[in-house]
Amino acid sequence: xxQSPFTILTPVxxxxxxxxxxxxxxxxxxVMEDRELGLSTLDRLHYASFSIVxxxxxxxxxxxxxxxxSTAAFLEHLLGTSPDGVDAVYRHCADYPALADGDRDAxxxxxxxxxxxxxxxxxxxxxxxxxxxxxxxxxxxxxxxFLDRPEQAALRQEDPVEVHRAVVKAVRDDPSVRWALEAExxxxxxxxxxxxxxxxxxxxxxxLVSVVVAAVRPGPARRPVRLVLGALGVAAAGAVVRLRAAxxxxxxxxxxxxxxxxxxxxxxxxxxxxFRHREDTxxxxxxxxxxxxxxxxxxxxxxxxVLAAIRAVATLSTxxxxxxxxxxxxxxxxVITPDRRLIFLSNFDGSWENYLGDFVDLAARGLTAVWTxxxxxxxxxxxxxxxxxGARDEARFKAFARYGMxxxxxxxxxxxxxxxxxxxxxxxxxxxxxLPESVxxxxxxxxxx
Amino acid sequence: MSTIERADIQGFVLSGYxxxxxxxxxxxxxxxxxGARRWLGELASRVTTxxxxxxxxxxxxxxxCRGLAALGLGEAQLSTFAPPFQEGMTTPYRRRVxxxxxxxAPDTWAWGGPSASGGxxxxxxxxxxxxxxxxxxxxxxxxxxLLFARDLDAMEPLLEAELSLATADGAFRHVHTLRPEPLPxxxxxxxxxxxxxxxxxxxxxxVIRGSGQDxxxxxxxxxxxxxxxxxxxxxxxxxxxxxxPSPWLPGPDGTKxxxxxxxxxxxVRQLKQDxxxxxxxxxxxxxxxxxxxxxxxxxxxxxxxxxxxxxxxxRTPHRDDADLATDNAFGYAEVDPYGERCPIxxxxxxxxxxxxxxxxxxxxxxxxxLHRILRRGRVYGPELPxxxxxxxxxxxxxxxxxxxxxxxxQFEFVQQTWCNNPKFSNLYEEQDPLLGTPPxxxxxxTVQGSPIATRVRGLTNFVTVRGGAYxxxxxxxxxxxxxxxx
Numbered sequence: 001x002x003q004s005p006f007t008i009l010t011p012v013x014x015x016x017x018x019x020x021x022x023x024x025x026x027x028x029x030x031v032m033e034d035r036e037l038g039l040s041t042l043d044r045l046h047y048a049s050f051s052i053v054x055x056x057x058x059x060x061x062x063x064x065x066x067x068x069x070s071t072a073a074f075l076e077h078l079l080g081t082s083p084d085g086v087d088a089v090y091r092h093c094a095d096y097p098a099l100a101d102g103d104r105d106a107x108x109x110x111x112x113x114x115x116x117x118x119x120x121x122x123x124x125x126x127x128x129x130x131x132x133x134x135x136x137x138x139x140x141x142x143x144x145x146f147l148d149r150p151e152q153a154a155l156r157q158e159d160p161v162e163v164h165r166a167v168v169k170a171v172r173d174d175p176s177v178r179w180a181l182e183a184e185x186x187x188x189x190x191x192x193x194x195x196x197x198x199x200x201x202x203x204x205x206x207x208l209v210s211v212v213v214a215a216v217r218p219g220p221a222r223r224p225v226r227l228v229l230g231a232l233g234v235a236a237a238g239a240v241v242r243l244r245a246a247x248x249x250x251x252x253x254x255x256x257x258x259x260x261x262x263x264x265x266x267x268x269x270x271x272x273x274x275f276r277h278r279e280d281t282x283x284x285x286x287x288x289x290x291x292x293x294x295x296x297x298x299x300x301x302x303x304x305x306v307l308a309a310i311r312a313v314a315t316l317s318t319x320x321x322x323x324x325x326x327x328x329x330x331x332x333x334x335v336i337t338p339d340r341r342l343i344f345l346s347n348f349d350g351s352w353e354n355y356l357g358d359f360v361d362l363a364a365r366g367l368t369a370v371w372t373x374x375x376x377x378x379x380x381x382x383x384x385x386x387x388x389x390g391a392r393d394e395a396r397f398k399a400f401a402r403y404g405m406x407x408x409x410x411x412x413x414x415x416x417x418x419x420x421x422x423x424x425x426x427x428x429x430x431x432x433x434x435l436p437e438s439v440x441x442x443x444x445x446x447x448x449x
Numbered sequence: 450m451s452t453i454e455r456a457d458i459q460g461f462v463l464s465g466y467x468x469x470x471x472x473x474x475x476x477x478x479x480x481x482x483x484g485a486r487r488w489l490g491e492l493a494s495r496v497t498t499x500x501x502x503x504x505x506x507x508x509x510x511x512x513x514c515r516g517l518a519a520l521g522l523g524e525a526q527l528s529t530f531a532p533p534f535q536e537g538m539t540t541p542y543r544r545r546v547x548x549x550x551x552x553x554a555p556d557t558w559a560w561g562g563p564s565a566s567g568g569x570x571x572x573x574x575x576x577x578x579x580x581x582x583x584x585x586x587x588x589x590x591x592x593x594x595l596l597f598a599r600d601l602d603a604m605e606p607l608l609e610a611e612l613s614l615a616t617a618d619g620a621f622r623h624v625h626t627l628r629p630e631p632l633p634x635x636x637x638x639x640x641x642x643x644x645x646x647x648x649x650x651x652x653x654x655x656v657i658r659g660s661g662q663d664x665x666x667x668x669x670x671x672x673x674x675x676x677x678x679x680x681x682x683x684x685x686x687x688x689x690x691x692x693x694p695s696p697w698l699p700g701p702d703g704t705k706x707x708x709x710x711x712x713x714x715x716x717v718r719q720l721k722q723d724x725x726x727x728x729x730x731x732x733x734x735x736x737x738x739x740x741x742x743x744x745x746x747x748x749x750x751x752x753x754x755x756x757x758x759x760x761x762x763x764r765t766p767h768r769d770d771a772d773l774a775t776d777n778a779f780g781y782a783e784v785d786p787y788g789e790r791c792p793i794x795x796x797x798x799x800x801x802x803x804x805x806x807x808x809x810x811x812x813x814x815x816x817x818x819l820h821r822i823l824r825r826g827r828v829y830g831p832e833l834p835x836x837x838x839x840x841x842x843x844x845x846x847x848x849x850x851x852x853x854x855x856x857x858x859q860f861e862f863v864q865q866t867w868c869n870n871p872k873f874s875n876l877y878e879e880q881d882p883l884l885g886t887p888p889x890x891x892x893x894x895t896v897q898g899s900p901i902a903t904r905v906r907g908l909t910n911f912v913t914v915r916g917g918a919y920x921x922x923x924x925x926x927x928x929x930x931x932x933x934x935x
Contacts, residue, residue, distance in 0.1 A: 160900045266528040276542040354866040394689045419872040
């Protein structure tokens with residue numbers, strides 16, 4: 001089942017911000033027990049968060065969801081299970097047609113029409129539903145417990161092939177885990193990324209070859225093709241010149257700022273407590289941040305192109321479970337709001353320091369290409385050629401990122417005890433049960449346990 | 450930039466003073482700010498610098514953020530110091546980062562714990578019951594005077610003289626002294642000190658670029674151990690080739706007076722070790738494994754990642770080999786990717802995962818070296834005899850000290866992302882077997898092996914934090930500046 005993102009952005013009523021903040025924090029403090037919104041009872045919800053960001057016309061409520069299936073189906077279900085909770089939250093938002101008023105379709109279309117989705121959406125393991133993730137974790141525990149039983153001690157002297165055989169037999173004999181022996185494949189593009197790439201490459205290459213041939217071989221098409229290619233070349237060169245001019249303008253802006261970034265950040269850093277309130281209380285964390293897109297159409301177009309490119313890479317990646325080498329992201333998204341702000345929401349393993357360190361160490365170029373088009377009072381570090389330097393300035397990049405953070409008022413994770421690596425390992429254990437060769441044979445399969 | 454300004458750097462940064470067998474770590478509380486500043490200004494001329502090794506005695510000095518405030522620095526002047534240093538070790542957030550929970554919670558620390566009056570804890574309040582009477586709370590830990598001497602005969606007059614100078618005219622109150630065991634103590638292969646669990650310790654330290662030591666290493670060895678100067682001393686390029694933000698004071702006409710240059714941050718933690726508990730666990734599990742006489746030593750080595758002699762499991766997986774005790778030229782990626790020699794979660798593999806944290810080995814070493822610390826610990830308390838059958842209930846452990854220019858990226862990162870992280874390197878639910886705080890039902894440790902891993906359960910709290918604080922170890926010029934700043 002495919003995963004989808006929703007980012008529901010609704011204006012908060014004047015003077016309701018404090019009450020809404022308090023309500024959401026309250027639910028967030030006991031999110032697993034809460035039955036009003038009942039997030040922990042929803043069997044298609046991987047991660048959700050609520051935060052309040054600045055908009056041009058006042059505060060906006062951001063409701064982030066990472067779900068199995070479609071947004072419409074999910075929201076419809078949510079309105080059915082938690083009408084009071086949804087009303088309690090959204091009665092603080094402008095023009096909200098409450099469920100209590102009886103017109104459920106109006107409520108649903110209010111939420112759906114406020115969903116701005118995601119410009120780039122990353123899922124560590126596309127196709128892996130919440131239900132699969134939970135079952136495969138139970139299976140892993142079941143197999144480990146089986147192997148640890150004193151009566152299985154003799155298995156430690158056995159050949160890996162025999163151990164594997166013994167586990168398969170035990171799984172088959174137990175109705176609670178027998179399902180694991182049946183195939184439950186991930187989507188084709190996740191299982192066979194190279195095939196998909198090859199299939200896409202064939203028409204792309206064919207098109208490229210025919211364009212080159214048309215431009216070289218004498219004929220009626222030669223002149224127009226050359227003209228088009230020439231125009232594209234000029235446009236590309238123009239874009240590069242424009243980019244460098246924008247970067248020089250940024251440098252000038254930086255040189256003329258009245259207060260340097262370190263002073264701005266030092267003064268602001270007293271606010272860190274509001275982010276850390278819930279940071280590192282479990283093995284995963286949520287990061288919610290916002291930055292203004294730099295003025296002008298050029299920056300907006302550049303940002304959209306970069307996000308589209310990252311989306312393509314994330315969709316067609318041959319190595320799953322990572323984005324730009326970062327292996328700790330479960331779900332992440334960038335979305336540009338109607339009032340030109342870039343929101344970044346991500347659900348990741350480990351600490352903020354580790355996460356941001358990975359940004360700098362592993363994915364500095366890609367992230368520079370995104371955030372260099374935005375700014376805040378700390379300011380994005382000096383960048384050249386869209387991808388160079390930028391996030392490599394570790395101290396300033398971290399300060400920029402911290403400064404851009406928005407307190408997550410309510411955050412829900414359906415499996416806080418599982419890392420991205422755990423989920424993929426569980427998946428491999430389950431696949432290897434049926435087809436040990438898929439993970440390198442019984443010996444390698446056992447190493448995963 | 451290539452040379453280090455040794456005359457301005459306190460000696461403790463570049464040396465653990467192994468020739469100084471006696472050490473006293475004296476905590477002082479500012480009583481009279483003007484007098485305290487005067488004393489610190491005078492002390493600056495006696496402070497041992499990194500310029501040449503001393504033969505008889507060494508003096509170094511470090512300050513907490515509360516200490517700087519007590520000297521009269523205002524909030525704005527303190528705001529450019531590193532956030533962990535400003536906040537201190539005991540906030541709810543830093544407890545989570547450092548794993549100071551349960552028995553290691555700061556509320557019961559002998560020193561450095563939250564004050565009954567609350568101090569300036571920026572987040573939600575911490576419980577104030579269970580506070581021991583005689584403890585030294587963090588708001589009284591202002592200055593740390595590090596005294597070292599060749600022997601007891603040299604230490605006694607030094608301690609007496611320095612204490613009387615510090616407390617003269619009521620400048621300071623002397624609030625606490627830590628007294629590590631004299632060196633050399635027990636040695637492994639005649640060189641490395643042995644910590645209380647019985648393992649040789651301190652073999653693997655990063656080498657500071659530009660310190661002179663780095664010239665002796667080349668190729669793979671240099672890549673493995675040499676770290677940028679700025680990782681340990683402020684004012685020099687760090688592992689990213691950048692300058693780590695350095696604290697400064699506002700000068701006249703909007704100028705900045707850099708007080709970070711040639712200084713660094715010093716972490717001090719008193720770590721109590723439950724030697725009896727550690728031996729019990731090893732005994733119980735080794736006994737259960739059968740009649741193998743070496744089983745105890747083997748399991749102990751699996752938990753630590755080195756044999757008692759210091760020989761790394763990655764080099765000698767089946768038996769201790771004293772010839773390899775000083776061997777530090779090893780990695781994991783090639784010889785032990787699955788942890789079948791040195792378990793993935795073993796203490797030394799967590800504390801320094803070397804080349805195993807990225808697919809490409811050379812890059813992995815680079816990344817690991819962004820998270821190194823210089824350790825300066827000394828053992829305290831008497832040994833528990835090898836043949837002891839019961840716990841003698843005497844406190845013993847390690848006065849852990851380490852130096853890093855970026856507390857968050859170095860010390861705290863190692864503690865949080867490597868040592869205490871249940872998800873370290875694809876693991877599921879176990880922490881560092883020595884440093885972690887196991888759940889009440891006992892902790893887990895996985896010993897990878899063929900054909901199947903062995904899960905050791907029932908780990909108890911082998912290390913308990915008894916005190917701790919973040920200090921700033923200024924350069925000599927900066928020390929003078931700080932004592933004259935208003």
